[in-house]
Amino acid sequence: MDRRFAFCSRSLSVFFLIMLSLAIxxxxxxxxxxxxxxxxxxxxxxxxxxxxxxxxxxxxxxxxxxxxxxxxxxxxxxxxxxxxxxxGNFQLTAGRQITTFGPGRYNFPLLGPLGGGLTAQGLDKIAYSFQTKRLNYEKLYAWVPTDDDSRLLLGQRATYDLGPLTLGFGETALAKTGLPYFYYLPLPLIPVGVYQLIAEHEQLPEAKGGLNILAEIDLTLRIGSNFKVYGGYLIDERPRPYLPDGLSPGDWQNTAPDSKPWKVGYQAGGEWNRPFGISGVKFYTEYTRINQFTYTASDPFFTYSYKEKPLGGPLGPDSDQLNLELATTGEDTW
Incomplete structure (x- = not known):
């Protein structure tokens, strides 16, 4: 009797849980x-x-x-x-997914799809993101091994909405495995450079030469409800000014271009809905420039590419692209 009662009790409990899950x-x-x-x-x-x-x-x-x-x-x-x-406003993702860092429509110099067109592929990653009233944030850990070594891509992007103005910041870092544990902490809004400073202060040998950082800042300005412009600046490696021997502190100079090239990129674009009052039409324009030697490194391990494709999208070093597009919308045209 006790066994039958226990069996019936367990069956009813399971049935109740199933019905509750179906209801929720x-x-x-x-x-x-x-x-x-x-x-x-x-x-x-x-x-x-x-x-x-x-x-x-x-x-x-x-x-x-x-x-x-x-x-x-x-x-x-x-x-x-x-x-x-x-x-709610929090998302956790695992798997292969296309990720873009930047305000652009056609190109994303910091992080974009692998390849172009319908066959463009995403990165194999674990990521989380969240949104508040003004802040949008995403942090990712992607697996981008080379033919001979293990390699990780650490990345994060944040945008802050100030009404007609939106500020954006993003960074990525190609990292060797075996870095100190705090590099992999899933803490939001902390630049990788902060972890670098901690490692240098603590003189941790395993962190020396362990990663290469790229960063990007961007700005989007909305003028009314039908027009916006945006711009972005990518920094792979920008030489610091130096003071030659014998000159005064006011005579700082930039490094000679043939000594350390400016490995940077920049982008500007705009979007115009209903140009000249024409309903059902939207006009886009965008210009992207990637300087020579950007994405490259003296150590092939830190070359900013994966599967022989740039991680910053289809544009490689020493290239530029101008896009002009006139598209129809769901509204009645003309």
């Missing part, structure tokens, strides 16, 4: 779409799939590319794939 967790939702691109080189297919179950979201986006040649060749890959847990 909303019904599962799924969405998918397929995009294709056909040109004289071949056919590309991209399938984007999302599955939502309460606060948990699973996403998967494989692609297939067929080249038209005498010997037809087909390749495939994974653009994105992973899980995301959303708890």
């Amino acid at each position: 967790i909303p019904p599962a939702q799924a969405a998918s779409d397929v995009v294709f691109q056909l040109n004289n080189q071949g056919l590309t297919l991209l399938s984007s799939n999302r599955f939502n179950l309460g606060p948990l979201t699973c996403f998967l986006s494989p692609w297939l590319y067929t080249v038209y040649t005498e010997q037809e060749q087909t390749s495939y890959g994974l653009k994105e794939g992973g899980v995301e847990l959303g708890l």
